[in-house]
Amino acid sequence: MGRHPLALCVYCGSNDNVPRSYLDLADDVGAGLATRGWSLVWGGSSAAMMGALARSARRGGARTVGVIPQGLVNLEKADPEADDLVVVNTMRERKREMDERADAFLALPGGLGTCEELFEIWTSRYLNMHQKPVVVLDPDDHYAGLLEWCRELAGRGFTSQAAIDALVVARTVDEALDACAPPPS
Numbered sequence: 001m002g003r004h005p006l007a008l009c010v011y012c013g014s015n016d017n018v019p020r021s022y023l024d025l026a027d028d029v030g031a032g033l034a035t036r037g038w039s040l041v042w043g044g045s046s047a048a049m050m051g052a053l054a055r056s057a058r059r060g061g062a063r064t065v066g067v068i069p070q071g072l073v074n075l076e077k078a079d080p081e082a083d084d085l086v087v088v089n090t091m092r093e094r095k096r097e098m099d100e101r102a103d104a105f106l107a108l109p110g111g112l113g114t115c116e117e118l119f120e121i122w123t124s125r126y127l128n129m130h131q132k133p134v135v136v137l138d139p140d141d142h143y144a145g146l147l148e149w150c151r152e153l154a155g156r157g158f159t160s161q162a163a164i165d166a167l168v169v170a171r172t173v174d175e176a177l178d179a180c181a182p183p184p185s
């Protein structure tokens with residue numbers, strides 16, 4: 001792990017129209033990571049789940065590092081309260097900055113963008129490009145259909161069971177955060 005405190009990158013939905021329960025979940029994750037003394041790396045938005053996550057993390061005393069492309073600063077309401085707001089030029093730079101600054105990756109329920117980020121970090125893990133934990137927090141089967149399809153890929157020979165197993169799926173916030181910091185083996 002190497003770095004202290006652990007820097008957790010969280011991917012989650014950026015849309016305001018989601019049910020309140022998802023904002024609460026993001027809030028719980030922010031509080032949980034702060035309680036553990038970790039810092040947050042996220043997409044730098046002050047809106048929706050992303051905003052709830054970062055506000056809650058800061059309330060708990062966590063340092064929050066947002067990474068946002070210049071072109072999304074207005075659209076995604078870049079967070080002026082971020083301890084560090086890294087404004088980059090492109091989406092690819094955003095992902096690289098987030099990857100490099102984090103020790104573990106956690107995806108909460110989200111939309112296409114969240115899936116895109118999750119798949120990149122998951123595939124790069126099973127390709128052995130990094131060894132950092134990749135975790136999904138799925139309390140209500142938001143991802144059930146997608147994950148079922150991924151498991152079928154292994155059954156049909158399109159991917160290995162090891163690749164599927166490289167992703168940890170958790171049901172609760174504590175389970176998810178525990179998986180982000182596995183004890184040294």
Ligand SMILES: CC(C)=CCNc1ncnc2c1ncn2[C@@H]1O[C@H](COP(=O)(O)O)[C@@H](O)[C@H]1O
Binds near residue numbers: 015045117
């Ligand atoms: C051009 C290119 C390389 C695109 C790669 N695609 C992406 N890379 C990084 N963040 C993304 C990408 N697509 C969406 N996002 C971000 O993912 C977050 C969640 O999106 P969503 O609400 O799940 O939908 C949003 O902040 C959105 O800006």
